[in-house]
Amino acid sequence: MKRVTNPSMTSLHITPSALPSALASAAVTARAQAAQAVSAQDTAVPQPATPSTVLEISSVKAMPTYTVPTSSGPAWATAPRDAISARMESNRSLGSLGGQWGKLGGMLLSQLSGSGTSYRQTLLSRPDATRDLGIQMEGVRFGAATASLEITTRSGQKVQLQIAVNSSPQGNPGLHVQIESSGPLSDAERKALAALSEGLDRALSGLGREGSPKIDLSGLMDYDRKAFAGLNLSVSVPEGSNTRLQALHLRLDDQRQSLELKTDMGGNIAVHLNPAATLVSADPGQKQAALNQHLQNIGAAAQRSRADADLVALFTSSFTQMHGIPASAVPQTLMPAALGSQVAPLLSGLADFEASFSGDFQRTNRWGMVTEQGHTDYRVGQRTDSRYRADTGSLALEQTVHTALDGHIAKALLPDGMLDMQNGNYELHTFSDRQTTRTHIAAEDDVLTQAVQMHDAQQLLTVQKFVENHLQEQHQRPHQEQWVKQLLATL
Incomplete structure (x- = not known):
């Protein structure tokens, strides 16, 4: 029903639940008004108008x-x-x-x-x-x-x-x-x-x-x-x-295990494991030794590049915990157990992986002035490729471990002084390091015929001195290391 907007009328808003009582009340009011009207006709004294009552009926929506x-x-x-x-x-x-x-x-x-x-x-x-x-x-x-x-x-x-x-x-x-x-x-x-x-x-x-x-x-x-x-x-x-x-x-x-993090100062961490690529079960001690070697390399790279300490701690913790994940299944391999027991000690024992961390850093002196700032990018990974023929008992396996470090540090010209990048007065240290270790294993008639490990490492540090954005000095410090190790004698 529509509301009647007459000032002489009283409007009541009635919900459906109150409708019966409202109708009864309205009826009583109407009878009273009718009696009052009859009484008014019997007397000569005029009576003031009595406000009318209008019923308004509406539905109520369910609300949360x-x-x-x-x-x-x-x-x-x-x-x-x-x-x-x-x-x-x-x-x-x-x-x-x-x-x-x-x-x-x-x-x-x-x-x-x-x-x-x-x-x-x-x-x-x-x-x-x-x-x-x-x-x-x-x-x-x-x-x-x-x-x-x-x-x-x-x-x-x-x-x-x-x-x-x-x-x-x-x-x-x-x-x-x-x-x-x-x-x-x-x-x-x-x-x-x-x-x-x-x-x-x-x-x-x-x-x-x-x-x-x-x-x-x-x-x-x-x-x-x-x-x-x-x-x-x-x-x-x-x-x-x-x-x-x-x-x-x-x-x-079952197929992939990965962890990725982002932090402030442009920090990025990634660890990706491929457990399905594991060929043979490794001795826990052998696996821990390989993990410790990686942690040692990470620490050396962090020290060389002056990387943010919190970022490095997060990476080493992530790297260690990801490699501690329980194996989801028995390693998938077709080679006989006897051959596998000879191959296992020659490998790292770790699942194949790719891992990295990168981020900016900044250091200040005791007065709160920036003395150096820079960026670090570190990458490490392992990949294992193998081919085995059961009819001939031949095996060709290669496991490659690689690391890379890139980064730069801008330093103040004076010890504990303020870094002046705006006016171009600073010393720039740039890093570019690479390291690769390959383990090659071969077998015929399910008997090992070759097991050799080759290592190649290269480091390059470039130091440049700038004064008012002009290059004043530059020198490089290269370093290279190579070796080959025969592994059959170690079995």
């Missing part, structure tokens, strides 16, 4: 239910009556990103593994009464520091978890969490999911530390490979956060 915030408290998407909501409330006042993520990942995994049901909750820290509450709730995830975990089970189900922390004062500060599965999980899958709870909490706690993050992914890397086909962890942190981490992506499955 939110917990009404107090004047100074947060708003919730659903009533905060569970342990996860309580943890969100206690975390929101913590300063570090790791603190605000704290324990929520493990609790979400426990929620799904325990009950088998999905979960979703949003906390809006400072609701704005002048804006739509639902829009503010949705806005918590935009521009937030987000951690996402996706797990694919052997049965084909996908489990997705997300934790978002929004600390932007100009946005919609708050927390959002959710976990869901594309379908029902088996008992074994739910048990494997619960086993990841502590590992996820440790990983997020380290990644969200103030300043330089800490890599602790061992609790995720050791996932149940019988229950899960793969696992992905992604972290995205907006600018202005109190951690140097900007992004992380971890991917683990």
Whole structure:
């Protein structure tokens, strides 16, 4: 019914639930007005007009239910009556990103593994009464520091978890969490999911530390490979956060294992492993020795190039942990066990990989003035190629390990002085290093006939002195090393 806009009428807005009582009230009012009109006709005294009553009937749309915030408290998407909501409330006042993520990942995994049901909750820290509450709730995830975990089970189900922390004062500060599965999980899958709870909490706690993050992914890397086909962890942190981490992506499955990180100062880290390329099982001591040699080379390259210490620490930790991932399957090889036992000690024992780190750095003196700045780019990798013919027992195998270092350092002309790049007064050190080690193995009739290792290393340092952008001095320091080692005698 349409509202009648007459000042002499009283308009009542009635919802459908109140319609019966409203109609009864209107009928009483109408009878009273009719009696009053008859009485007025019997007397000569005029009576003032009595306002009329008009019924307005309208439908009510169903609206989302939110917990009404107090004047100074947060708003919730659903009533905060569970342990996860309580943890969100206690975390929101913590300063570090790791603190605000704290324990929520493990609790979400426990929620799904325990009950088998999905979960979703949003906390809006400072609701704005002048804006739509639902829009503010949705806005918590935009521009937030987000951690996402996706797990694919052997049965084909996908489990997705997300934790978002929004600390932007100009946005919609708050927390959002959710976990869901594309379908029902088996008992074994739910048990494997619960086993990841502590590992996820440790990983997020380290990644969200103030300043330089800490890599602790061992609790995720050791996932149940019988229950899960793969696992992905992604972290995205907006600018202005109190951690140097900007992004992380971890991917683990049967075919490929990779970790990528981005930090401030242009820092990039990547470690990619190819476990499917592993030919023979290696002795743990042999594998550790090869890993230690790589770490020694990384340390030497970092010292030579003056790389950022935090970036190098992140890389060495990432490199070590990725090579510590448990083997997902028995190495794929067609060579006989006897031949394999002779070949194994001659190889590194590590899965084939490509790894790198790069980034800018800057150093200051005691007065806070920049004394040097530069860039480092380090790459290392291993590749194994092999051909084996069972009918002749012939084997041709080559494993190549290569490293490369490129970078530059701009230094102040005076010790502990200020770097003057603007006026072109500085000393420039440029690096270009290459190193390759090849192991060649051959066999006939399943008997080794050749095993040789060839090493070639080249280093070049170029030093240039500039005064007012004019080159004043330049000299180079080359270094080269080569050797060949026969390995059959070592067996």
